[in-house]
Amino acid sequence: MAAPLSPVERDALLTAFAAPEHTLRRTRDGFVSPTAPTRRFTRRCINWLDNRALVTFDDPELPRLVRLNAAGMRQAQTLIDQARADHGAVAGFA
16 A cells, blocks of 8 residues: 655645646746646655656656646545545535
């Protein structure tokens, strides 16, 4: 069994899940989502997700984009479902 995701990995995964097309774009400050530009993730963090086979690079050598793959989408949805179960769904938003 794989080790649980670290807090930064979870944050990157959920940020990518909420991003348009589930994609983060590389900038000089790191990988970012256009909907959350203040959340920046290093190449090292993104490599951790790649090592877990949760993301796909547009170019493995010099990536400009990183996109959640099917496993990443399932993992993100699982995290969201767990959070809802742990904290209870807000009335009307279940």
